Amino acid sequence: MENLEREHIFVRPEDYDKHFSTLNLGPTHPATHGIFQNILTMNGETIVDAEQTIGYIHRAFEKLAEKRAFYQITTLTDRLNYCSSPINNIGWQTTVEKLLGVETTKRIDYMRIIIMELARISDHLICNSVIGVDSGALTGFVYLFQEREKIYEIYEEICGARLTTNLGRIGGFERDFTPSVIRKIREFINHLPKVIRQFEKLLLRNRIFMDRTIHVGGISAERALNYGFTGPCLRAAGVDYDVRVMNPYSSYNDFDFTIPVGTNGDTYDRFCVRQEEIWQSINLVKNALENLPEGDFHTDVPEFYLPAKEDVYSKMESLIWHFKIVMGEVQVPVGEVYHAVEGGNGELGFYMVSDGGRTPYRLHFRRPCFVYYQAFPEMVKGSFLSDAILTMSSMNVIAGELDA
């Protein structure tokens, strides 16, 4: 009698595989860190299949860009990967410069490198501390967010904004680094290694953290390439592809830095690669700051670079340029250009077709997240739910970049 009842209550072991349940991870789940949905088919605690639904914050940037003057598109790129908006801004500006054939001075390039590497540091800080949070270690997150705050203060000092920066202009910067900016960057760079070392002591050789992340969400180099992985996720799989080295832009070839690579392509490798990239970025910022050449902080591109305000009030020509730029009256040459920069998550590409008008005829953003997030089901099949969450956070999926 007792046995019979039990049979009704419990699923027999041979039927385990037939009882799948569906679990909605998202769209507004704290573990997704952004608005996108994963529909997981679960067999008990094991994931059988996963399907992503994205597009919750799609804002039609590519359509909007077709009707905007070039300088107005910078603000759209802010909102792609909002953890490292300056990289997107500068990526877009260098794309336009490539189309126009503008050569920037070394000072501009070095200033850009400083900003971009600070942005990369802040991007990686967030991602790695969040991996810690998702594996149950909140402490590191709190430590590192203090440092991110300092980076945001530096942005604020440079351009007045913190998150969506609209930093820099086509042809250079709107203003030079003030002595206080230089001092802040120097202080930050001198202070950061101590904090990173502290953070690494917390997690890097932590038994619990290693058990949670090693062999979790791994992908082979071959599959990663096939899936279009770029950035830290590809390098964790063992491919040393970095746009900064392969197609140097903004004088990255003046600097000596190494590209860390992993072996398994798992969550731990991605964590370590990002961690090492932070160290490399610190050195890059240091070197660029020490060797910052004298010179102008903007190039002479009167069609795109706003003239100084006092000139606008006193010189006819400047007034005309000012008016033309603000009204989006400037035309660019006919052409087609693909320009990529190394964003926080990998190759951030801008494919622009210009028909000689005042706006791009077609602008396509190659968003690294969007391309590699489609590998997620393959990476989590057969693993546990908690591993899937760690895999997701180590891929650093940013909803803004995913949806454009």
Add this chain to the structure above:
Amino acid sequence: MEQQLIQDSLQGKFQHGIISFDESSDILTLTVKKQVVIEVIHFIKEELGFHFLTDLCGIHYPDQELALGVVYHLHNFQRNIRIRIKTFTSVAEPEVETLTAIFSSANWMERETYDFYGIVFVNHPNLIRILNVEYLDYFPLRKEYPLEDQTRTDKDDRFFGR
């Protein structure tokens, strides 16, 4: 030099499929007929070492007979060369063979292209909208859907001395 090699080997294999080579822009660009585009990409992947699909997107030229285009960007990591391949199809017959059998990354990129341009990728495993809502009944990035135009037509040219 490299470009010449690529051009020669492709021209030898696909004499009739390739419409044009263009070296004037930043990347070697070739335009191919849509019937052979998958063969061409398979060939340059396996024989010429372009193992990485960087980007795939659509484009719309309403004035052309073959108005809808698909643009592929491929990258050869070993020799560090990029190549751009374009293929065009008409709005009435927007079918292009899918690339998903060769590159897994093409899956979402093709869905995105379908979503915005209505280019139908034949044999795609799951060709549904990706960023827009399912019940949308048009393809928003086509040029016939104008936005409010701030820089081109809204402004009366008389006021700007043109």
